Structure formats: structure tokens, C-alpha cells
Amino acid sequence: MIDKTHKLFEQLEFHTQENNDFLKNLTIDNVIFGYHNKELKVLLVKNPYITPWMLPGGYIKKTEDVETAADRVAIQRTGISNLYLKQFKIFSKPGRNKSVFFTPESLAKLSGVTIKKNHWLFDQFATVGFYTLTEFSKVDINKNDLEEEVKWYDINDLPTLLYDHDQIIYEAVKALRHNIYHFPIGYELLPEKFTLPEIRILYQTILGREMDDRNFSRKLLSLGIIEKLGETKSTQGHRPPYLYSFNKIAYQKALDQGIFFS
Amino acid sequence: MIDKTHKLFEQLEFHTQENNDFLKNLTIDNVIFGYHNKELKVLLVKNPYITPWMLPGGYIKKTEDVETAADRVAIQRTGISNLYLKQFKIFSKPGRNKSVFFTPESLAKLSGVTIKKNHWLFDQFATVGFYTLTEFSKVDINKNDLEEEVKWYDINDLPTLLYDHDQIIYEAVKALRHNIYHFPIGYELLPEKFTLPEIRILYQTILGREMDDRNFSRKLLSLGIIEKLGETKSTQGHRPPYLYSFNKIAYQKALDQGIFFS
DNA sequence: CAAATAGTGTCTTTTAGACATTATTAA
DNA sequence: TTAATAATGTCTAAAAGACACTATTTG
Numbered sequence: 001m002i003d004k005t006h007k008l009f010e011q012l013e014f015h016t017q018e019n020n021d022f023l024k025n026l027t028i029d030n031v032i033f034g035y036h037n038k039e040l041k042v043l044l045v046k047n048p049y050i051t052p053w054m055l056p057g058g059y060i061k062k063t064e065d066v067e068t069a070a071d072r073v074a075i076q077r078t079g080i081s082n083l084y085l086k087q088f089k090i091f092s093k094p095g096r097n098k099s100v101f102f103t104p105e106s107l108a109k110l111s112g113v114t115i116k117k118n119h120w121l122f123d124q125f126a127t128v129g130f131y132t133l134t135e136f137s138k139v140d141i142n143k144n145d146l147e148e149e150v151k152w153y154d155i156n157d158l159p160t161l162l163y164d165h166d167q168i169i170y171e172a173v174k175a176l177r178h179n180i181y182h183f184p185i186g187y188e189l190l191p192e193k194f195t196l197p198e199i200r201i202l203y204q205t206i207l208g209r210e211m212d213d214r215n216f217s218r219k220l221l222s223l224g225i226i227e228k229l230g231e232t233k234s235t236q237g238h239r240p241p242y243l244y245s246f247n248k249i250a251y252q253k254a255l256d257q258g259i260f261f262s
Numbered sequence: 263m264i265d266k267t268h269k270l271f272e273q274l275e276f277h278t279q280e281n282n283d284f285l286k287n288l289t290i291d292n293v294i295f296g297y298h299n300k301e302l303k304v305l306l307v308k309n310p311y312i313t314p315w316m317l318p319g320g321y322i323k324k325t326e327d328v329e330t331a332a333d334r335v336a337i338q339r340t341g342i343s344n345l346y347l348k349q350f351k352i353f354s355k356p357g358r359n360k361s362v363f364f365t366p367e368s369l370a371k372l373s374g375v376t377i378k379k380n381h382w383l384f385d386q387f388a389t390v391g392f393y394t395l396t397e398f399s400k401v402d403i404n405k406n407d408l409e410e411e412v413k414w415y416d417i418n419d420l421p422t423l424l425y426d427h428d429q430i431i432y433e434a435v436k437a438l439r440h441n442i443y444h445f446p447i448g449y450e451l452l453p454e455k456f457t458l459p460e461i462r463i464l465y466q467t468i469l470g471r472e473m474d475d476r477n478f479s480r481k482l483l484s485l486g487i488i489e490k491l492g493e494t495k496s497t498q499g500h501r502p503p504y505l506y507s508f509n510k511i512a513y514q515k516a517l518d519q520g521i522f523f524s
Numbered sequence: 525c526a527a528a529t530a531g532t533g534t535c536t537t538t539t540a541g542a543c544a545t546t547a548t549t550a551a
Numbered sequence: 552t553t554a555a556t557a558a559t560g561t562c563t564a565a566a567a568g569a570c571a572c573t574a575t576t577t578g
Contacts, residue, residue, distance in 0.1 A: 023286075023287040063356050065355050065388075090390055126327075196531085214569095218566095235528095235576075237527070237528055237529085238527075239528085239530045239575035241531085475559095494557095497556080503558085526578090527576100527578090528576085528577090530575080532574095533571100533572095540566085544559105546559080547558070
């Protein structure tokens with residue numbers, strides 16, 4: 001049985017009371033992408049009492065909009081604030097949130113709290129899918145106030161997931177890959193100063209294909225979104241690469257107006 | 263007082279019973295664009311008992327997804343089936359659906375039905391915004407099983423609207439204008455056979471700017487999405503234009519993969 | 525000097541953009 | 552023949568795409 005000092009217990013008690021502060025039938029889920037070591041990863045959480053891994057997500061207060069809820073949930077589960085959030089799709093297939101791992105019976109058994117069979121927690125839910133990009137190293141995966149396990153998974157090597165979360169991640173990757181052709185990327189995924197090979201490998205990783213180094217840098221420089229700094233990055237045993245940074249103004253303009261990146 | 267034979271009465275009776283068939287706190291709204299006479303119009307509905315004009319929209323059954331609901335509502339309100347539907351944004355600002363025109367009191371007064379003050383109909387609702395494109399002439403605006411007034415409004419000359427529907431239309435236009443640069447358009451908005459000036463004026467109308475006739479046709483032809491037919495369209499007093507049709511395969515491919523249209 | 529990786533320039537092809545004259549029909 | 556509008560081709564500029572050699576550092 002669940003440890004009554006665990007945050008899940010607190011949460012359950014909270015939600016299973018007749019609570020009217022949250023929207024019924026609608027949640028948000030965040031696909032938090034982190035880039036690290038030439039791999040695109042996604043942040044998953046696992047409650048010790050619910051077997052499958054899940055996307056960080058949650059309920060929406062009636063006093064907040066979905067963006068605020070997504071931000072709140074992201075901070076709550078990951079400790080990161082001010083994430084760039086992109087709403088990409090709503091998932092609403094009937095029965096999408098049915099799971100043997102989240103039923104009145106299973107929760108009652110774990111928590112000792114009696115839960116009505118037709119409680120709104122177990123009703124049909126649509127969920128608003130958001131994705132977000134962050135630098136891997138910014139996330140302290142131990143700062144998690146729900147006492148859940150938190151882990152980065154490579155997008156090509158995901159564990160079994162709750163509900164339709166595999167589908168949500170698939171669509172998030174699709175949306176991300178589509179958007180990279182129309183908007184600049186990297187601001188949230190690279191350190192302040194980065195090298196040309198670093199940003200090129202980021203693009204290659206997200207798109208899953210090789211890009212010509214000369215044409216790539218020419219394009220970014222001609223758009224004005226990156227700028228060469230005087231400095232180089234010290235490396236071992238080979239020519240040191242120059243450091244670059246984003247030109248905030250050009251970057252923001254490209255975000256607003258859109259670009260065409262082949 | 264409301265005429266009890268009016269469909270609204272029936273609807274009210276239906277929804278004000280404790281009905282558990284619909285998602286709480288979530289609706290859909292359709293921005294139905296119709297192209298006609300070099301103008302981009304949007305279909306609005308008005309219930310004789312609720313003053314402001316509204317977008318066609320509605321509740322979502324727990325047994326359907328939002329796309330199905332949007333399609334169902336579109337058919338119900340306009341008589342058109344098989345509309346191309348594009349989900350573009352969710353609107354969820356707290357208080358967005360507060361209006362003096364839709365309260366327990368106003369409805370009770372109209373209908374004679376007593377409605378609980380905290381009935382879910384008057385609770386906070388998020389709404390999924392869809393837009394759709396259709397040929398003006400396909401819509402029989404009299405085929406409306408809710409006995410509402412239905413009217414096409416020019417997007418630059420909208421009446422006062424219920425809730426945040428002006429905002430929803432604004433965002434739909436923005437999404438449509440963005441998408442026209444990345445996906446082909448016209449299949450739903452033009453007759454099967456159309457002329458080059460017709461499709462060019464369609465683009466110009468949506469984008470709100472002039473386009474060079476020679477460069478425009480060169481681009482569409484080189485993408486392969488339109489094809490010249492042998493025939494011409496008879497006109498009055500000037501050279502008759504050739505007729506073209508869409509190449510379905512190339513059009514679908516362009517929809518799937520995206521294009522870049524400057 | 526070898527190994528490792530970064531930096532950079534040029535040519536070709538494709539696409540975009542600007543621009544004006546001729547063609548066809550009906551009245 | 553005039554009025555109305557459609558059709559069409561060419562030149563130039565910009566961008567994309569392909570491609571290979573030189574530079575710098577450490578061990």
C-alpha cells in the first residue's frame with residue numbers, strides 16, 4: 001500500500017474530494033525535449049505507484065488558461081521555469097485515458113481512500129499537447145515536488161508509456177521537425193556561446209539527416225541569426241572552433257515572421 | 263418568451279437535464295471560410311433568442327473526438343459534409359465564455375425552464391478552434407436544423423460577436439495566411455475547373471496583396487499542382503481564359519510534405 | 525609529423541523577381 | 552475598331568547545392 005507521506009497520497013486526497021477548481025475532461029501534457037550528447041531526449045516521469053512512464057502533465061484550473069497550466073506543470077515537475085511552450089495538437093480519442101494502472105480500484109487499493117467509480121478523474125479526458133525545448137543541463141531532475149522518478153529517454157528508445165503518450169510524443173516530434181524548417185531553433189537548446197559544429201549537429205539530430213557544413217553556416221549567417229564572437233573554444237588535439245552567439249533581434253524577427261530553411 | 267416549438271427550447275431541455283453524454287468545459291468552434299466574389303467570408307449563426315452573432319460550434323460527446331464533433335456541428339449547422347477541417351488553436355482564457363446573453367436567468371426567462379445557477383452550461387469552457395474552407399455556393403444557408411439565422415460576413419466587416427469569437431476569427435485568419443505559404447490551397451474553394459486569374463485572385467484575396475500573374479502561374483505549374491485543360495471558359499467581350507484543374511496526386515503530396523510558396 | 529577536426533571559397537543550377545507586348549473575344 | 556482581359560517569354564539577381572583543400576591544435 002501507498003506510503004501516506006507520499007505526495008501522491010496528498011494529491012489523491014485533494015482531487016478525490018468534490019473539487020470544483022479544475023476543468024473536467026481536459027488536461028495538458030508537456031513533451032519536454034532536451035538535447036544532449038547528439039541525442040534528442042524527452043523527459044518522462046514515473047510515479048512509484050503507477051507502473052508505466054508518463055509525460056509530465058496535469059489538470060487545468062478554472063482560473064488559468066492552458067498555457068499557464070502547462071507552465072505550472074512544467075515547473076512543478078521539472079523545476080524549470082520560463083520554458084518556451086508550443087501548443088501543437090489536442091488529443092481526444094474516446095477511451096484514450098483508460099488504463100488498468102489508473103482506476104478507482106487500483107487507487108483505492110494503493111491509497112486506502114475510497115473513490116467513487118464514476119469520479120471525474122476516471123472520465124474521458126481530452127489533452128492539449130505542448131512541446132518545449134530545453135538545454136539538458138538546465139534541468140535538475142531531482143527537483144520534483146511530487147516525489148516521482150524523472151528520467152530522460154532517447155526519442156528512439158522509449159519505454160512503455162501510459163495511455164496514448166507514445167502517440168503524443170510521435171506527433172510532437174513531427175511538429176518539431178516541421179517547425180524547424182520555418183522557425184529558428186537552438187536558443188533554448190544550446191549554451192549562450194556555441195560553435196558551428198555544435199549547432200549543425202543539433203539540427204542534424206532533430207532532422208535525422210546530414211547537412212553540408214559550408215552551406216549550413218552560410219545560411220545562418222546570411223539570415224543574421226548567429227554572430228561570430230572573437231573567441232575560440234579550447235579543445236583537445238585539433239584546431240579550436242570559433243564561438244558564436246545568437247543575435248536576439250534577428251532571432252526574434254525570424255520567430256515572428258517565419259523563415260525558410262531547406 | 264421563447265416559442266416552445268423552436269429548436270432552442272428542445273436543445274435547452276436536453277442540455278439542462280443532468281446529461282452526462284458531453285464533455286464538460288470543452289467545446290469546439292468552426293471558423294468556416296467561404297470564398298465568393300473576390301471576398302473572403304466567414305459563416306456566422308445567430309439564434310433569434312441570443313442577440314450577438316456566433317461561430318457555429320458546439321459540445322463534444324464523450325464518444326467522439328474533437329474532429330468528429332467539429333464535423334458533426336458543421337453538418338448540423340450548415341448542411342455541408344466532408345469539410346476539410348484544420349485544428350488551429352485552443353482558446354481557454356478564464357471567463358472567455360461569460361456573457362449577459364447566456365446566463366441561467368436569461369435562458370430561464372426565455373424558456374420557462376428553471377436552470378441551476380451552477381449548471382455546467384455556464385461554467386468555464388475552453389474551446390478548440392477549427393477553420394475550414396469551402397466554396398461559397400456549396401452552402402445552403404437555409405438548411406439549418408437549429409432554425410437559426412445563418413449569414414456570410416466579410417472578414418473585414420464583422421458584426422458584434424458572442425464571447426471571444428472575434429479573437430477566434432482573427433487567429434483563424436492568421437493561421438490560414440500562414441498555412442497558405444506552406445500548403446496548397448484552393449481545392450475546396452474553387453470549382454473543379456477554374457482559370458488562372460480565378461486562382462490567382464483567390465490567393466490575392468486571402469493574402470491581401472497583389473501577385474505577379476506570370477510568376478504565379480509559373481510556380482503553380484512547376485509544382486505540378488495545377489494542369490491546363492484543353493478548354494476555355496466563355497466570357498463576355500474579351501479573350502477567353504483557359505481552364506485548369508488540380509492534379510490530385512501532386513496536390514496531396516504538397517499537402518503532406520509542405521511546399522514553399524513565396 | 526600524425527591525428528583529429530575546423531574553417532573556408534567557387535562554380536553550377538535552380539528559383540525568384542521584375543517587367544511589357546501580343547492575342548482573343550464581343551459589341 | 553475599341554474595350555476588356557488573358558496569355559506569354561526573357562533577363563537579372565539571389566539562393567541552393569555540390570564539392571575539396573587548407574588551418575590549427577595536441578600528443
